[in-house]
Structures are given as structure tokens and as C-alpha cells.
Amino acid sequence: MLGAERNRQLRRRILERGSIRVSEEAKLFGVSDETIRRAIKLFAAEGVADPVFGGAVLRASSAAPGLPPVGERHRMQERAKDAIGAAAARLVESGQTIIIDAGTTTLAAARHLRQHRGLTIITNSIPVAQLSAEIAESVTYVIGGKLVPGSLSMIGPQAERDLAKISADWAFIGAAAISVDSGFTSADPYEAEVKRAMIRVARRTVVVADHTKFGARRFASFARADDIDCLVTTSGCPEEVPPWLEAAGVTLLLCDPLPEEISA
Numbered sequence: 651m652l653g654a655e656r657n658r659q660l661r662r663r664i665l666e667r668g669s670i671r672v673s674e675e676a677k678l679f680g681v682s683d684e685t686i687r688r689a690i691k692l693f694a695a696e697g698v699a700d701p702v703f704g705g706a707v708l709r710a711s712s713a714a715p716g717l718p719p720v721g722e723r724h725r726m727q728e729r730a731k732d733a734i735g736a737a738a739a740r741l742v743e744s745g746q747t748i749i750i751d752a753g754t755t756t757l758a759a760a761r762h763l764r765q766h767r768g769l770t771i772i773t774n775s776i777p778v779a780q781l782s783a784e785i786a787e788s789v790t791y792v793i794g795g796k797l798v799p800g801s802l803s804m805i806g807p808q809a810e811r812d813l814a815k816i817s818a819d820w821a822f823i824g825a826a827a828i829s830v831d832s833g834f835t836s837a838d839p840y841e842a843e844v845k846r847a848m849i850r851v852a853r854r855t856v857v858v859a860d861h862t863k864f865g866a867r868r869f870a871s872f873a874r875a876d877d878i879d880c881l882v883t884t885s886g887c888p889e890e891v892p893p894w895l896e897a898a899g900v901t902l903l904l905c906d907p908l909p910e911e912i913s914a
Contacts, residue, residue, distance in 0.1 A: 656681070657689050664699050664708050669827070669837060669868055671705040673779045705839050707869050724726040729907035730860045730884045735759035737905040738822055738858050738882045744768050746819040749848045752803030752841075753824030755858045757781065758786075760822075772816060774844055805840040813847040821852030824872070825859045827866035830894045833875060835868035842870035854879040861886035875900055 664670050672686045679686075690706040693699040699706040736759025741899075742748060744766045750756050752775035756797055760781045763769060771782040771790040782790040795809030823845050825834045834857055836842040851856045855878040864887050875898035882903045895902050 657692065660686070660689050661698060664693065664706060664883045669705060669707040669866065670699075672866075673704070675705075683845055702869065706717050731755045731758040732761075733905045733907040734858050734860060734882050734884065736762045737903050738856055739763045739765065741830055741856065742766055742769070742820060746770070747772070747817070747850055749773070749813070749816075749818045749821040750775065751821070751823045751845060751848060752778065752801050755860065770811075770818075772818060774809050776802040782880070798841075803841070805838075805844050808903070809844050810847040813844070818852045819854065821848045823848060823855060823857050823874075823878075825857050825863055825882060827868045828857075828859060828863050828881075828891075829865055829867055830888075830890050832867045833871055834873040834878070836870045836872055837868045839870040842872040845872040849873060850879055855906070856880040856882060858882045860884045862870055864888050864891060893909045 660670065660675060663675070667669040670690075672683050672690070675686045676683045690699065690701050693706060694701055699708055703706035705818075731754055734755055738759040739762035742763060745768045747770040747820070748763070750760050750771060750773040752773070757758045757775070757777050760771070760773075760778045763782070763787050769782075769785055769789045771778070771785070771788060771792070772793065773779050773782065774793050774795065776792070779790050779792045782788065793804055793809045793812035795806040795812075797803070798805055823834075827835045830833075836845060849872070855873070857873070857878050857880070859886045860880070875895055878900055880901040880903060881895060882905065885904050885906050887904075892902055
């Protein structure tokens, strides 16, 4: 494989997964670790990723060239995210207060909340707020902070202060990666702080993430298993995950997307 094509594929893997590990990519592409490290230096110079020990993580700044816009990222594993969002929305009752994190899977949950009435929605996501505005007899609050154009989300101290003033029945939280060792992690420490703040003020926390997020680690941890109440994901999670969650008292909801030809 030519170097340019390999780098193109590596760049896409960072954009889709949020991080890469040198040893894994070297084995996958059949090249030396040093070849992967050179590619990571190139991505850092382009503003796409930041080198970390053993690999690289996607740069949080939306100024990174090649970062997919919200619409494109939503199309990645769209049917799986839709199934997860539908399952999460079924946990909610009309009249409740829900905090909804930024992200494409939480956006799917917001879409399915339109079956309810009289909700109070608190979010740091502009796309989620736009969908929530369509929920009958409901009120939507957008917390403040610094806007991240790539995700159209609010982060920073102002977002955390706004969240500290409220309480909610549910928090729907996205995760960049999940592992038994590291718990639930995000590629960006500022996003992780906002997620922690959401968890603190919610009576019940639901993490929504498809099975491809398992086994990886990202830069910033935002929750352990015993910090959450429910994980909604697709079939295919590693065999060590169910007992890990059970030991922490976490409910595991597995759902599978409809076949493409009959998917809504």
C-alpha cells in the first residue's frame, strides 16, 4: 500500500474512532511502529490529532482539517445509533426532566423523545436543542459556555456552573470509549468535565454508545461503572463487560438495529 493511501486510511480511523494506538495500527497495516509515528506527526502538523503515549487522539478543536461535520458523523453507524436512541427514550416518562449530552447517539435519543409530552430538556448541544423544540408541550434549556463548532456543543466553566444549579430525572451521556479498566472516557478533558457535571445532578444516568466503543481508551475519564445506572448499546460487547456492569449494579440494555430495508 502506498504511503499516501495508508495515511488516508489512518486519518479516517482517527476521525471515526477518536484515537489510534501505534502498535495496533502497525500490525493492521503491516508496517513498523516508526512508520505509524511519522504519520501521527503529520496529522499533528495538520491539526487533526494530538500525539499521546502509545498513539494519538483526535484533536477536540473543530479547526482540525478533515473533521467530519455533525451531519456526516451522524451517518456513521446511523441505524445502530437509532436503535440505541429508541431504547433510551423508552426509559423516559412524559413530564420528566432530561439532561442530554452532545453527540450523535444522544441526538438519536432526542429524536425518539418526541413520542413524549411535557418534557424539560437541558442540553449543551445545539442540534439536540433544535430537535427538542419539536417535543409537544415541552421546554428546552441550552446551557452556556464555549461553542465547539465541530460538535456544536458548549463546554467550559460556564456550562458546569449552569448544570450545578439544576436537577434532573435522567442524564443521557455519550462516550468516546468504554473499557473495564478505564471506565467511560472522552477524547477531550473539557467535554469530560461537562459530562461529570451532568452525572452529578441527575438521579439516573444512562450512557448510550454502540459496541464499537468497547475496548478502547481515550484521554479523559468521566465515569466509572458505579457512577452510572444504565448502559444502552448494541450486541457485540466483549464478554467481560456484562459481569463488570452487573457487579456495579448497572443495567445493560442490548438492542439491534432494524435491517436496512425496513429501517425507519
